Amino acid sequence: MTKIVIADYHPIIRKGAEVLLNSVNEYSIVGRVSHGSELSKCLRKERPDILILELKIPEINGFQALRNMREEFPFTKIVIFSSHSEQIYALRSIKSGASGYIPKTASETVFLEAIKCIALGKVFLTKEIEATLKNKSVNKNSIQERYKKLSTREIEVLNLLSTGKRNKDIATLLEINEKTVSTYKTRLLKKLNVTNLAEMIHQARIFQFN
Known part of the structure; x- marks a missing residue:
């Protein structure tokens, strides 16, 4: 068995x-x-x-x-x-x-x-x-290129943000301080070319990890 x-x-x-x-x-x-x-x-x-x-x-x-x-x-x-x-x-x-x-x-x-x-x-x-995975939007390639620039830790922070976690929660889960979480959020906004958290989470949801 x-x-x-x-x-x-x-x-x-x-x-x-x-x-x-x-x-x-x-x-x-x-x-x-x-x-x-x-x-x-x-x-x-x-x-x-x-x-x-x-x-x-x-x-x-x-x-x-x-x-x-x-x-x-x-x-x-x-x-x-x-x-x-x-x-x-x-x-x-x-x-x-x-x-x-x-x-x-x-x-x-x-x-x-x-x-x-x-x-x-x-x-x-x-x-x-x-x-x-077979039916992504025409923005797939540009979004994928942006995600290739993210580190594993940045992706983990993004995933937690997308589930509604606060900075304090993320800091506890990843064993880092809140200031570091804020730094990751700033980097994510810049690397994903978005201006706010809602846009960031939207990109996370439509991105295919391949």
């Missing part, structure tokens, strides 16, 4: 995912965790085939944590199961080492299809995000 660890801060999400996976009798749930510190210990002990991960769990530092886990546990496939905007997070998750991205708005059928796909060694993206 495929061994799976579920990492999410909501008990009902962990339980629901486990019930779904057990319904097809192909998976063995070897770990259920809610914090980053628990996750590291669990991965070292269980060495699962698949990790179902919510990037927002406490003590997880976004995409950097994802990249670190890929380096430390290269044989564990990671699928992001998140309430974050799929438009913003899906492709960035793949680029950071994930094997798939499942939005929490997905149906039970899509969830199981995604896990099966990833268990087979494939990459999973929903049909919606695949369609989006």
Whole structure:
């Protein structure tokens, strides 16, 4: 059986995912965790085939944590199961080492299809995000060129801003001070050639990370 660890801060999400996976009798749930510190210990002990991960769990530092886990546990496939905007997070998750991205708005059928796909060694993206990648506006190339100038940290700050996080929240999550967050916001406005936060977030939502 495929061994799976579920990492999410909501008990009902962990339980629901486990019930779904057990319904097809192909998976063995070897770990259920809610914090980053628990996750590291669990991965070292269980060495699962698949990790179902919510990037927002406490003590997880976004995409950097994802990249670190890929380096430390290269044989564990990671699928992001998140309430974050799929438009913003899906492709960035793949680029950071994930094997798939499942939005929490997905149906039970899509969830199981995604896990099966990833268990087979494939990459999973929903049909919606695949369609989006094929139908971007004529501004795609210019926007893409702007994003190429962003650092990984700048992209992380932008992603958090787009979900409504305040400077103080971002500083805490990324373990930096508020002044540094303000500096990143100023850089983002300049690099993306926009004049306000609303325009910045709009560009983030239409940009395809490829």
